[in-house]
Amino acid sequence: MFRKMRRVKCELKTETAEKILREGIYGVLALAGDDGYSYAVPLNYALDDGKIYFHSAKTGHKLDAAARNEKVSFCVVTQHEVVAEEFTSYFVSAIAFGRIRIASDTAEKIHALELLADKYSPNVDKNLREKEIARVNAVEIMILEIEHLTGKAARELIRDGKIS
Numbered sequence: 001m002f003r004k005m006r007r008v009k010c011e012l013k014t015e016t017a018e019k020i021l022r023e024g025i026y027g028v029l030a031l032a033g034d035d036g037y038s039y040a041v042p043l044n045y046a047l048d049d050g051k052i053y054f055h056s057a058k059t060g061h062k063l064d065a066a067a068r069n070e071k072v073s074f075c076v077v078t079q080h081e082v083v084a085e086e087f088t089s090y091f092v093s094a095i096a097f098g099r100i101r102i103a104s105d106t107a108e109k110i111h112a113l114e115l116l117a118d119k120y121s122p123n124v125d126k127n128l129r130e131k132e133i134a135r136v137n138a139v140e141i142m143i144l145e146i147e148h149l150t151g152k153a154a155r156e157l158i159r160d161g162k163i164s
């Protein structure tokens with residue numbers, strides 16, 4: 001069902017693709033948006049046990065899109081260096097495909113907020129962190145269950161043994 005990469009020499013091992021997702025700072029979530037237009041929206045995220053967690057306001061385009069069509073993809077880029085003289089760039093990226101849902105279980109939402117706080121606010125005062133997590137009912141959490149994950153890098157990085 002999911003496509004093979006055309007440039008096999010650029011394909012990374014699955015564990016490397018997982019590492020890219022673990023280390024990425026943000027990614028772009030691609031959803032089926034309004035009126036047949038795709039909607040690609042940049043988001044922070046946290047990864048845990050094959051799931052990607054996103055924090056969201058209670059309403060908006062991405063929530064409507066996720067509710068309408070659960071099939072999405074999420075792209076993360078962790079490296080990109082333009083190499084002008086070679087007319088290329090040395091990049092490292094991963095794309096996850098899967099189904100997204102809006103969490104309804106409070107425990108699951110709290111787990112997501114904890115993961116996001118661990119990732120983005122690791123050294124913030126404990127009381128502030130607890131206050132933020134206590135806002136659980138004021139936010140939505142979207143959960144993407146990964147079905148297919150690929151990693152790709154510029155072939156020069158693979159050739160030079162910088163990534164595999």
Ligand SMILES: Cc1cc2nc3c(=O)[nH]c(=O)nc-3n(C[C@H](O)[C@H](O)[C@H](O)COP(=O)(O)OP(=O)(O)OC[C@H]3O[C@@H](n4cnc5c(N)ncnc54)[C@H](O)[C@@H]3O)c2cc1C
Pocket residue numbers: 026041042043044045054055056057059060061062063
């Ligand atoms: C690096 C990064 C990380 C982010 N992390 C988060 C996050 O973790 N959680 C979160 O909720 N939001 C995050 N945002 C903001 C996010 O991109 C959206 O703006 C926000 O989630 C609102 O989305 P929506 O579909 O509900 O917006 P709506 O206001 O409903 O969208 C309506 C229209 O506004 C436009 N629009 C919305 N967002 C953007 C955008 N980012 N850039 C340009 N046009 C836009 C589009 O045309 C869209 O169709 C992040 C943004 C960046 C750049």
